[in-house]
Amino acid sequence: MSITVVGSIAYDTVKTPFGQRERMLGGAAVHFAMAASFFDDVRVVGPVGDDFGDAQLDVLRTRGVDVSDIERIEGGKTFFWQGEYGWDLNSRDTLDTQLGVFEGFQPKLSDGSRSSDVLFLANIQPDLQRDVRGQLPHASFVALDSMNLWIDIARDSLVDAIESVDCLILNDAELRQLTGKPNLVAAAREILSWNPPADGAGERRGPSVIVAKQGEYGAALVTRDGFFALPAYPLESVIDPTGAGDTFAGGLIGYIAAHPHEELSDGLLRRAMAHATVLASFNVEEFGTERIERLTGREIVARISELHAMTQFSGAPLQLRG
Amino acid sequence: MSITVVGSIAYDTVKTPFGQRERMLGGAAVHFAMAASFFDDVRVVGPVGDDFGDAQLDVLRTRGVDVSDIERIEGGKTFFWQGEYGWDLNSRDTLDTQLGVFEGFQPKLSDGSRSSDVLFLANIQPDLQRDVRGQLPHASFVALDSMNLWIDIARDSLVDAIESVDCLILNDAELRQLTGKPNLVAAAREILSWNPPADGAGERRGPSVIVAKQGEYGAALVTRDGFFALPAYPLESVIDPTGAGDTFAGGLIGYIAAHPHEELSDGLLRRAMAHATVLASFNVEEFGTERIERLTGREIVARISELHAMTQFSGAPLQLRG
Numbered sequence: 253m254s255i256t257v258v259g260s261i262a263y264d265t266v267k268t269p270f271g272q273r274e275r276m277l278g279g280a281a282v283h284f285a286m287a288a289s290f291f292d293d294v295r296v297v298g299p300v301g302d303d304f305g306d307a308q309l310d311v312l313r314t315r316g317v318d319v320s321d322i323e324r325i326e327g328g329k330t331f332f333w334q335g336e337y338g339w340d341l342n343s344r345d346t347l348d349t350q351l352g353v354f355e356g357f358q359p360k361l362s363d364g365s366r367s368s369d370v371l372f373l374a375n376i377q378p379d380l381q382r383d384v385r386g387q388l389p390h391a392s393f394v395a396l397d398s399m400n401l402w403i404d405i406a407r408d409s410l411v412d413a414i415e416s417v418d419c420l421i422l423n424d425a426e427l428r429q430l431t432g433k434p435n436l437v438a439a440a441r442e443i444l445s446w447n448p449p450a451d452g453a454g455e456r457r458g459p460s461v462i463v464a465k466q467g468e469y470g471a472a473l474v475t476r477d478g479f480f481a482l483p484a485y486p487l488e489s490v491i492d493p494t495g496a497g498d499t500f501a502g503g504l505i506g507y508i509a510a511h512p513h514e515e516l517s518d519g520l521l522r523r524a525m526a527h528a529t530v531l532a533s534f535n536v537e538e539f540g541t542e543r544i545e546r547l548t549g550r551e552i553v554a555r556i557s558e559l560h561a562m563t564q565f566s567g568a569p570l571q572l573r574g
Numbered sequence: 575m576s577i578t579v580v581g582s583i584a585y586d587t588v589k590t591p592f593g594q595r596e597r598m599l600g601g602a603a604v605h606f607a608m609a610a611s612f613f614d615d616v617r618v619v620g621p622v623g624d625d626f627g628d629a630q631l632d633v634l635r636t637r638g639v640d641v642s643d644i645e646r647i648e649g650g651k652t653f654f655w656q657g658e659y660g661w662d663l664n665s666r667d668t669l670d671t672q673l674g675v676f677e678g679f680q681p682k683l684s685d686g687s688r689s690s691d692v693l694f695l696a697n698i699q700p701d702l703q704r705d706v707r708g709q710l711p712h713a714s715f716v717a718l719d720s721m722n723l724w725i726d727i728a729r730d731s732l733v734d735a736i737e738s739v740d741c742l743i744l745n746d747a748e749l750r751q752l753t754g755k756p757n758l759v760a761a762a763r764e765i766l767s768w769n770p771p772a773d774g775a776g777e778r779r780g781p782s783v784i785v786a787k788q789g790e791y792g793a794a795l796v797t798r799d800g801f802f803a804l805p806a807y808p809l810e811s812v813i814d815p816t817g818a819g820d821t822f823a824g825g826l827i828g829y830i831a832a833h834p835h836e837e838l839s840d841g842l843l844r845r846a847m848a849h850a851t852v853l854a855s856f857n858v859e860e861f862g863t864e865r866i867e868r869l870t871g872r873e874i875v876a877r878i879s880e881l882h883a884m885t886q887f888s889g890a891p892l893q894l895r896g
Contacts, residue, residue: 292895438810441810466791468758479808482885483794486758487757488760510892522886547896552894560889562803563887564886565804570832572612573614574612574638
């Protein structure tokens with residue numbers, strides 16, 4: 253099995269209260285791929301400029317990621333983002349965005365990337381997401397991330413894209429914005445109800461899995477069968493939140509892809525959420541991909557076990573009054 | 575055993591996107607007492623004006639709450655609060671606050687209230703909290719709530735009050751503000767480290783239990799031994815968040831008070847957090863005390879069981895790559 257991810261490959265210049273880095277390797281597809289690579293083969297599709305070096309590709313290659321569909325545009329510049337985080341890391345200002353080769357990006361998938369069974373559409377223009385989704389008609393599991401920008405300027409296109417995937421991953425504020433429902437559960441249920449079969453029969457289109465990213469508070473999972481929520485793994489020191497959401501998605505989708513013979517049950521999804529949470533927690537401990545580059549499977553397993561212990565309680569029988 | 579709570583008894587006029595109510599029964603001590611009454615005997619200490627009726631007292635009496643230390647000030651007016659909530663209920667504007675009899679309030683505790691083993695100091699001026707705490711020197715468990723106002727204008731007094739209790743319950747933003755630490759875990763650990771014994775021996779003063787209320791995201795528990803977090807119980811429809819925090823505290827402290835012979839372990843505290851979460855979830859389903867007034871023990875137990883099911887995941891063995 254393998255996972256194809258389409259999205260940005262970037263240089264990030266980031267300042268947080270704890271330090272700064274110039275032109276680090278970043279981008280949604282990179283953070284996703286690094287995390288998912290602990291679980292399955294990963295192929296990255298996206299453009300870079302001729303300022304993108306072999307050292308950067310080697311970071312991905314070292315984790316076994318297939319970089320053959322990373323397209324180098326001669327004379328072009330790699331996508332660049334510069335941002336600065338506030339005191340509590342909950343707010344950030346974008347200081348500079350240079351689309352570079354990302355402007356006019358037309359995803360070109362090789363036969364290899366088209367043969368993947370699992371697809372992650374990282375946050376890019378929704379028409380491109382639909383186009384790529386159409387190139388993998390037989391993928392068994394397709395997930396999509398997006399952002400408030402596309403809800404603002406391309407909502408119809410985004411809704412079409414969402415209706416073509418199995419799993420929607422958004423920040424909780426974006427779920428509210430997308431649906432106009434102020435309540436997370438109501439917003440998720442609204443999306444789960446989109447596009448019932450016209451004749452009451454046949455297969456329902458649209459996602460069956462909604463994941464709400466809640467930043468430092470963790471994440472929630474809403475399916476037609478149930479609800480699940482996990483706190484973020486508690487850290488005394490968070491250094492750089494950049495890429496946490498895509499790392500989370502990489503852990504989630506990676507875990508699902510690694511279980512191709514298991515039914516997509518709430519039990520499987522919950523274990524995937526736990527792995528997503530743990531991967532994201534490592535990501536924010538250092539700048540960019542620094543921590544994930546030297547992360548080991550053993551560390552992931554140990555933290556899963558800690559997260560499990562931190563979220564358990566037993567219901568003791570109790571005689572209540574009234 | 576019994577629990578004494580000192581705090582506001584109020585009339586609340588509340589408008590939310592889902593309706594409004596004029597001069598409902600409210601106040602921190604009322605919401606706390608209603609919730610805690612499912613677990614143990616509760617005594618309320620606080621002032622009301624002569625506009626406070628028997629019908630209001632009956633709401634508390636019906637739940638078995640001892641109202642004999644509710645002091646009626648002749649010619650005075652009951653504390654009044656008017657507020658309006660925004661679209662997503664996460665922000666609210668205070669439109670009017672009339673302290674009434676709360677101005678100049680000097681808590682007078684009867685022998686009965688002083689004999690309680692458990693004390694909850696709801697959000698009032700911290701010097702008053704210290705005064706009341708001094709009147710129950712032998713209480714086995716004392717918890718305190720506060721707010722940003724007191725951090726702003728009476729921080730030293732608040733710190734003294736906090737150092738005199740076992741358990742601090744605050745909104746997570748207030749924990750950050752109080753400690754100047756942007757990170758929840760770091761903030762809680764800071765408070766847990768306050769006032770080590772000067773000679774390295776003897777008993778440490780100050781709280782051993784920190785509870786961070788996180789609104790719609792749930793709540794976290796930090797002790798010297800560990801960390802625990804629970805999501806809020808997911809509701810598709812939240813009508814009025816007023817009093818949710820005090821209802822949460824009532825569930826938490828009530829559960830602890832109902833287990834006087836059990837060591838204050840993390841296991842006990844986690845079960846208390848679950849009951850707190852469930853009580854708060856019922857509170858916000860309707861305006862003011864409306865839902866809690868007709869809540870039953872059976873409904874609480876059923877929802878504890880649902881919350882348990884929503885927060886469980888199993889760690890399946892998995893061969894990770896790298």
